[in-house]
Amino acid sequence: MGCGLRYACWLLLIALSAGPSWAAEARTPAAAFDAGRQAFQRGAFEDAAVAWAEAAEGYRRLADGSRQLTTLIHLAQAQSSLGRYREAVGSLEAALRLAQGSGDRGRIAAVLAALGNAHALLGLPETAAGHLEGALALAREARAPALTASVLNDLGNLRSTEGKHADALAAYRESIRLARDSGSPMLGARASTNAATALRQSGQPQAAEALLDDAFDELRRLPPSHDMAFALVGVGLGYRELRTALTGSADALLLRSGRALTEAATAADGIGDRRTASYAWGYLGALYEEERRYAEALQLTRRAIFAAQQAGAPESLYRWQWQAGRLLKQQGMVDDAIASYRRAVATLQSIRPELTVSSGPRVTSFRETIGPVYFELVDLLLRSDAGRKPDEVAATLLEARDTIELFKAAELRDYFRDDCVDTALAKVTSLDVLSKTAVVVYPVTLESRLVLVVSGPQGLKSVVVPVTAEALTREVRQFRLKLEKRTTREYLPHAQRLYDWLIRPLEDDLAAAKLDTLVFVPDGALRTIPMAALHDGKQFLVSKYALAVTPGLSLTDPRPIQREQARVLAVGVTESVQGFPPLPNVRPEIDGLREMFRTTALLDRDFSAANFEKALRADPYTIVHIASHGQFDADLAKTFLLTFDDKVSMDRLDQFIGVLKYRDDPLELLTLSACDTAAGDDRAALGLAGIAIKAGARSAMATLWQVHDEVAAELVATFYKELQNPSVSRATALRRAQMRILSNPRYEHPGFWSPFLMINSWL
Numbered sequence: 001m002g003c004g005l006r007y008a009c010w011l012l013l014i015a016l017s018a019g020p021s022w023a024a025e026a027r028t029p030a031a032a033f034d035a036g037r038q039a040f041q042r043g044a045f046e047d048a049a050v051a052w053a054e055a056a057e058g059y060r061r062l063a064d065g066s067r068q069l070t071t072l073i074h075l076a077q078a079q080s081s082l083g084r085y086r087e088a089v090g091s092l093e094a095a096l097r098l099a100q101g102s103g104d105r106g107r108i109a110a111v112l113a114a115l116g117n118a119h120a121l122l123g124l125p126e127t128a129a130g131h132l133e134g135a136l137a138l139a140r141e142a143r144a145p146a147l148t149a150s151v152l153n154d155l156g157n158l159r160s161t162e163g164k165h166a167d168a169l170a171a172y173r174e175s176i177r178l179a180r181d182s183g184s185p186m187l188g189a190r191a192s193t194n195a196a197t198a199l200r201q202s203g204q205p206q207a208a209e210a211l212l213d214d215a216f217d218e219l220r221r222l223p224p225s226h227d228m229a230f231a232l233v234g235v236g237l238g239y240r241e242l243r244t245a246l247t248g249s250a251d252a253l254l255l256r257s258g259r260a261l262t263e264a265a266t267a268a269d270g271i272g273d274r275r276t277a278s279y280a281w282g283y284l285g286a287l288y289e290e291e292r293r294y295a296e297a298l299q300l301t302r303r304a305i306f307a308a309q310q311a312g313a314p315e316s317l318y319r320w321q322w323q324a325g326r327l328l329k330q331q332g333m334v335d336d337a338i339a340s341y342r343r344a345v346a347t348l349q350s351i352r353p354e355l356t357v358s359s360g361p362r363v364t365s366f367r368e369t370i371g372p373v374y375f376e377l378v379d380l381l382l383r384s385d386a387g388r389k390p391d392e393v394a395a396t397l398l399e400a401r402d403t404i405e406l407f408k409a410a411e412l413r414d415y416f417r418d419d420c421v422d423t424a425l426a427k428v429t430s431l432d433v434l435s436k437t438a439v440v441v442y443p444v445t446l447e448s449r450l451v452l453v454v455s456g457p458q459g460l461k462s463v464v465v466p467v468t469a470e471a472l473t474r475e476v477r478q479f480r481l482k483l484e485k486r487t488t489r490e491y492l493p494h495a496q497r498l499y500d501w502l503i504r505p506l507e508d509d510l511a512a513a514k515l516d517t518l519v520f521v522p523d524g525a526l527r528t529i530p531m532a533a534l535h536d537g538k539q540f541l542v543s544k545y546a547l548a549v550t551p552g553l554s555l556t557d558p559r560p561i562q563r564e565q566a567r568v569l570a571v572g573v574t575e576s577v578q579g580f581p582p583l584p585n586v587r588p589e590i591d592g593l594r595e596m597f598r599t600t601a602l603l604d605r606d607f608s609a610a611n612f613e614k615a616l617r618a619d620p621y622t623i624v625h626i627a628s629h630g631q632f633d634a635d636l637a638k639t640f641l642l643t644f645d646d647k648v649s650m651d652r653l654d655q656f657i658g659v660l661k662y663r664d665d666p667l668e669l670l671t672l673s674a675c676d677t678a679a680g681d682d683r684a685a686l687g688l689a690g691i692a693i694k695a696g697a698r699s700a701m702a703t704l705w706q707v708h709d710e711v712a713a714e715l716v717a718t719f720y721k722e723l724q725n726p727s728v729s730r731a732t733a734l735r736r737a738q739m740r741i742l743s744n745p746r747y748e749h750p751g752f753w754s755p756f757l758m759i760n761s762w763l
Contacts (some may be wrong), residue, residue, distance in 0.1 A: 029058030043275030049078035069098040109138035149178035165202040189215040205245035224267040232264035274311035318347040341377035366414040374407035408552030438517035476525040486751035495535035527685035533750035546731035548762035551689040558761040568599040572627030585713035586627040609646040630675040634683035667697040699761040731762035
């Protein structure tokens with residue numbers, strides 16, 4: 001079942017879980033609607049969503065389109081509050097059809113605004129802007145000042161995430177004025193708080209402080225409610241963020257921040273809103289943590305944990321479990337800290353991927369925002385082994401490795417914004433079985449050191465390398481930049497230094513393993529470089545070992561490639577199209593494939609997006625070879641493969657190749673022979689590493705940067721020729737092809753041959 005059916009399936013599950021009482025309409029739609037409203041006000045969003053879904057279905061049966069429309073808008077609000085943004089879009093699209101049928105411009109505007117917010121939260125700013133601007137025009141036409149103020153606030157939020165602070169401030173200021181004119185103090189306070197953030201970000205901290213003071217005063221005059229309490233949390237965080245810009249007022253701002261958060265917690269507790277209370281108590285604990293008052297911070301944090309548990313709010317709970325872990329560590333209670341971190345990781349595993357999606361362009365990566373929860377736990381687990389028994393050390397290493405694996409899977413889901421990526425997890429092979437065919441190396445980059453976790457025939461082992469994360473990242477960045485300069489040997493000192501850090505400490509273990517393949521599970525900046533180009537002072541690493549990379553072994557299905565009766569779909573572009581340069585050697589590259597395998601070929605005009613999809617549906621191909629430009633970007637929306645007439649996004653590629661996922665034998669190999677990722681773009685490299693998983697293929701061969709057309713044709717031809725030999729693995733076939741290019745004096749520079757990677761299954 002496709003992921004596009006999530007919303008319909010969710011409603012069906014509600015109907016089934018409600019059982020006969022719902023079918024018999026034990027309560028009226030109006031009663032269900034009121035129950036949803038009461039649940040929402042106390043922060044019980046799951047209960048609210050269930051009640052409003054019930055009410056919407058009831059109104060649909062009564063053919064009461066007006067109330068159904070209102071209920072669907074409320075349902076979408078609950079779904080968004082739960083992080084179910086795609087489900088919210090489904091509810092709102094149904095609401096929009098009803099609103100358009102009514103012809104009521106105000107209601108159409110309200111739905112469009114909500115759709116804009118949902119798309120912003122899904123990281124689709126252009127779609128969001130279209131909806132919000134349409135909503136604003138309709139709200140103005142309808143002469144609805146409160147609605148116009150609300151839409152302007154939403155538009156300001158979008159512009160702020162895009163870094164357009166002047167546009168954001170203009171929208172916020174008009175929103176504040178209209179909110180006051182229309183007697184909407186809550187909306188005015190929200191817009192003032194948001195405007196304060198934009199002012200701080202644009203270097204106007206005094207003006208930001210004045211607006212926060214206005215919002216604080218306004219909110220304190222309102223009766224307790226979910227909206228009032230949550231807005232106070234926003235004011236408290238606003239004061240907290242201002243402290244670095246207004247150092248002279250830091251103590252006063254700290255007190256105001258604490259006061260706002262305390263009042264938010266009190267108001268939330270008073271109305272039974274445990275979810276908002278958890279945020280208020282938790283952020284108050286964070287203030288005490290910043291002041292190094294760890295005992296008091298821990299007491300407040302535990303209160304936040306209890307409130308989050310009562311509310312069933314995992315997106316809040318993990319934050320405070322993580323915070324408690326940090327506080328316990330600071331107080332020297334390492335075992336208790338580890339237990340708290342473990343709980344935070346377990347909670348994160350239960351959260352839907354949408355909850356980690358940020359609106360607008362990403363300022364920080366998933367690795368920087370969520371990764372510390374996992375890696376701080378790993379850091380504690382990989383502390384000194386002194387005084388511990390061998391079996392305790394082994395168990396700790398296993399837990400550290402498994403924790404990294406959990407993070408790798410979560411990170412990939414976040415990049416593709418698709419929990420359907422999890423279908424790959426159904427085919428996991430035991431990690432201990434994998435180590436019998438290759439030595440697996442996890443370079444774990446911690447702030448103060450590099451830890452190499454090695455899995456081989458002798459079991460698990462860790463080696464500590466005294467290099468900081470900052471120094472390692474700096475070296476990797478320089479190496480990548482110099483590799484692409486194919487006319488100099490400036491890369492060599494960096495290649496040797498990285499070899500000394502990543503490989504030399506393992507040489508004795510690698511020699512003892514007597515295996516010819518190294519599989520790396522790189523993280524962060526290490527994803528942007530080819531390990532094949534590391535140099536020991538005499539030769540490249542590829543001269544010693546076949547190499548492969550994977551975003552995570554729990555996402556890998558390593559089986560030998562099925563060569564018997566292999567079918568190949570080979571597609572490519574030789575001409576200059578859509579502003580990209582020609583690839584004249586693609587034709588002989590594909591002609592060579594025809595000589596080795598049963599091959600269906602689509603070249604140039606025949607390689608349209610429609611023809612590509614049609615061909616994939618027509619036959620059960622073993623290998624799909626794409627010889628065309630591809631770009632991997634930190635933003636998934638800007639990642640594509642080029643056809644003659646279009647740019648195929650990752651989602652479309654998933655739809656095209658997805659028809660092969662559910663066969664008994666999925667696609668064995670996806671080859672992309674002209675990809676490009678920007679130097680220094682760790683997140684783009686993650687997308688490249690995950691392409692096989694997204695496409696439902698056991699493995700992919702792809703390039704880190706744009707390669708020499710003639711070299712690519714020769715390397716690919718040699719790779720496929722070697723692959724015909726049943727005794728040769730995919731990784732070994734690539735190594736032999738790279739060694740052939742390396743042996744040519746014209747192309748011995750690693751900039752020519754090293755960007756080719758074997759991703760996922762290496763067998």
